[in-house]
Amino acid sequence: MRFLITGTAGFIGFHLAKRLLEAGHDVVGFDGMTPYYDVRLKAARHAILARFPSFQPVEGRLEDAAALGQAAELARPDVIVHLAAQAGVRYSLENPKAYVDANLVGTWNVLEVAKRWQVQHLLSASSSSVYGAAETVPFGEVDKTDEPLTLYAATKKAGEVMAHSYAHLWKIPTTAFRFFTVYGPWGRPDMALFKFVAAILKEEPIEIYGQGQMRRDFTYIDDLVEAVVRLLPVAPQEANRVTGPHVVDSLSREGPFRVVNIGGGQPVGLLPFIDTVEAALGRPAIRKMLPMQKGDVPQTYASPALLEALTGYSPRTRVEDGVKAFVAWYREYYGV
Template identity: 75%
Template structure:
């Protein structure tokens, strides 16, 4: 199949593109190479993808509709996977405009592109952050998402809403998947695992927010990619509405649109996560225990039932295994 993936120089986009290329598909990547973190890491990811004859790349910002149009003409996509975004919860406190530009204007440009290309499936990357102040756990797709705690979460929720409207107006089959704390090799330097490993290796203290009492549904990146790949042929329609007992499908009553959690539903304490890093590195961490930061939640984890019903799959890599794989990559990078 022919895929257009936004964000192929990013952490998740790189892994998804590599998997699809290995499976024999054609991938056109679109990325802005923004300097939110070291661009050399992004360039290294693209360099690996470019070893495949099935990969082509267009460099441009999501806000640049003409650049996206160029990528679409090159790709002639059957499927668009929109992963590119301004990421990072804490950075949204410092530079909110970047989130409005990329996650709102940029996502609207992608929706317009999907309408013009008449794709078979549009897939949008959302986040567990949209659940915001919801105090019910595990988070299920039908739970209320009306109280986002950060601008990042608000822009992702808005993208979901825009996606639903386009799915209804233009009959674009659309799946929005909500990620839960993705980690693994080639991860972003601003993410906790990368920062913790770097500091522990150097014998420097690590900042542990919430005094380590937070729990997260850590999702290993290969498991996330497996789930996305399995969702590609599950094009939202009444033909695949889930009717199993106890499962609430989010397939819209008005549009070919569905929201799906991608998480294993197995929350792990932050201190246990740090212990796995210490074990993999063979070095102890110096912990600097700090209070919760603005926008943080004490606990987030997925109800994975809908994903299981749709794909027969749920992320399964345990934290010690996934962290060890990250450390092996980190020490070679």
């Protein structure tokens, strides 16, 4: 099949594109190579993808409709996977305009491309952040998500509802998946695991917000990619609702649109997570306890029931194994 994937120099886009290329598909990767974090890491990811003759990279910003349109012309996509975004909960407090440009204008541009090419399936990344500080757990796809705590979360929610409108108006089969704290080799430097490992190896303090009382539903990258690949052929169809024990389908009544959590439903406390990082590194962290940061949520906790009903799969890698894999990659990549 022919894929257009946005964000192929990013953490998740790189891993998904690599998986699809290894399976023999054609992939056009669209990425802005923005300096939000080390561009050399992004370039290294793209260099690996460039080894595949069926990979074609196009550099451009999501908000540049002409550049995105050119990438689509090159791809002539059967499927679009929209992963590119301005990421980061805390950075949205510093530079909100970047989120409006990339996550609102950029997502609209992607929807216009999907409309033009009438793709078989549009899959678009959302985030567990849309659940805000929800207290009812686990988080289900049909739970209320109208109280975002940051502009980042608000733009991700907006992306979902924008995509729903296009699915309804133009009959574009669309899946919006909500990611839960994805980690693993080639991960993002702004994420906690990367920061913890880097600081511990340098014998510098790690910053632990919320006095370490937060919990996160960590999702290993290989599990996430497996879930996305299994969702590719499961394009939503109107009135084709799945049923099963404890399953509430998020399929829209108004169009071929569905929201799916991608998380294992096994949240881990921040302090036990740091214990796991210390064990993988074989050295203790210098812990600097801090209050909760503005915009942080106390916990994330996915219900994987719908994902399991649709694909027969849910994330299953143990945090201990995933952290070890990340540490092994980090030591090799940085030579430490």
